[in-house]
Amino acid sequence: MRSAAVIGTGLIGTSVALALSRRGVSVYLSDADAGTARTAAAMGAGRLGPPESPVDLAVFAVPPARISAEVARWQRAGLARAYTDVGSVKARPGRELSDLGGDPASYVGGHPLAGGERSGPLAARGDLFQGRYWVLTASDHTDQTVFNHALEMVSLCGAVPVVMDTAAHDSAVALTSHAPHLLAALMAGRLAEAEDGAVRISGQGLRDMTRIAGGDPGLWSEILDANAAAVADVLASVADDLERAVLALRTLADKDATAAERSRRELAELLRLGNTGRARIPQKEGRPPLELTAVPVEISDRPGALAHLLADAGASGVNIEDVRIEHVPDPPRGLVELMVERSAAGPLSTSLRNSGWPLRK
Incomplete structure (x- = not known):
């Protein structure tokens, strides 16, 4: 890969551009916010403006709702020989690209599993993706050369490629990212009008649980919209367990001695299930969980x-x-x-x- 274009110079886009530039790739930067693009360029991520001839790969780091339209627009302009994105939802952009008259053969979906709590180009790092998984979701239409360009980009960024079906990817991130974010926001929302005294004695457990609730509401609304069905499925299963927990707690609160022991067993089973699930999360990516x-x-x-x-x-x-x-x-x-x-x-x-x-x- 000799050349690339990065559309969108926030945290992820600028980090991709920095990683590629440091490996000798000529990178061209574009962003709807000209000031953001200038900042990324000043950091050494690439040069401003469109290239004079098609680049090898265009990477789209734009909000989820804009991915398919931006890819289709730049495909018509002949920006690149291959196109990919870094969005966290994959099925919808692929469907919409065809509807918009885009070329599915020159596109492969991508999702780097890396990020940060700060946004914008100033938070970007050239090593952000080092050793991290990067999902690629090629469709039946994706040209092999296009897929190879995406694989090379992942390698140049120091990431580990993982090939997944779009539906499997979206179901997985609904379980491991999107639903947890919404649940954290719902729990944090209980604090919005809570008494000051209650909030003051917040412990580390609450801080840990609600940390991700500080994300950008606009961006996360778009992510949940794009993956609505899969997230709803996860929340429905959580709601079933919540209903079990509420019923057990009501029974214990009502001092129903007959049903109390059964309710205690029910709560203990839910807590044990949480232990089992938590133990399956690897402390280090790609390695089995450590004790x-x-x-x-x-x-x-x-x-x-x-x-x-x-x-x-x-x-x-x-x-x-x-x-x-x-x-x-x-x-x-x-x-x-x-x-x-x-x-x-x-x-x-x-x-x-x-x-x-x-x-x-």
Whole structure:
């Protein structure tokens, strides 16, 4: 691949452009917001304006509702020899492209499973996709050369290609991304008019559960619209379990001694099912789930304390799989949980204790 065009210079589009530019590909940038495109160009992601001749591949990093129309428009203009996108829903753009008079043979759907909590080109990184999955959804019409161009782009970005059927992809992301986002938003919505005192004592569990609810409502409305049926199926199954939980809790609240034991078993079964599902989520992509345990360490609330702790943890020779931080207000301090494989918890605890760190039980 010698040349590419990136349409849409937000976080994902600019990250794609940076990755390709660093591998020697000539990248041309375009965005409806000229200022955003100029920022991406100033970061070294590529040059502004359309190319003089067709590029090898055009990558569309635009909102889901605009993908098919943008691809069809640029196909008619002869922008590239091959076209792909980075949207999180794949079935609808493929259907709509044909309806709009586009060429399905020169298009392959794509979805990099990477992102960030910040948006815009300034949040972009050339290594954003390193080691991450990148789904490609070729249709029966997709030309093999077009598919090969998309595969090469994935490789140049350092990602791992995964080939999926469009329907299978959309069902999968409904379960693992779209429905969880909506559920997080619904839970966070309970806080909108809650008493200040209740919100003030929020714990880490609520922060973890509602973190993704901070996403852009406009973008997520489009994503849910594009994958509505699959998300509705997931929520319907969750609603069935919610109904079971509500009935069991009402029974316990009503002090119905006859049905109480059955209700407790019902709740325990729902909680065990959650344990089982949670354990299936890989801590590292492409690897089986690890059995992790926490090494809790108390640190002072001052600059550099966390860096000092991580440096000492690194000196122990133990690989830290994850880090969780909780702030304690009175007195101001932090509780850091260093997540490691179970067999490494003992050596790490001993090393940190010898370095003077106070470990929590």
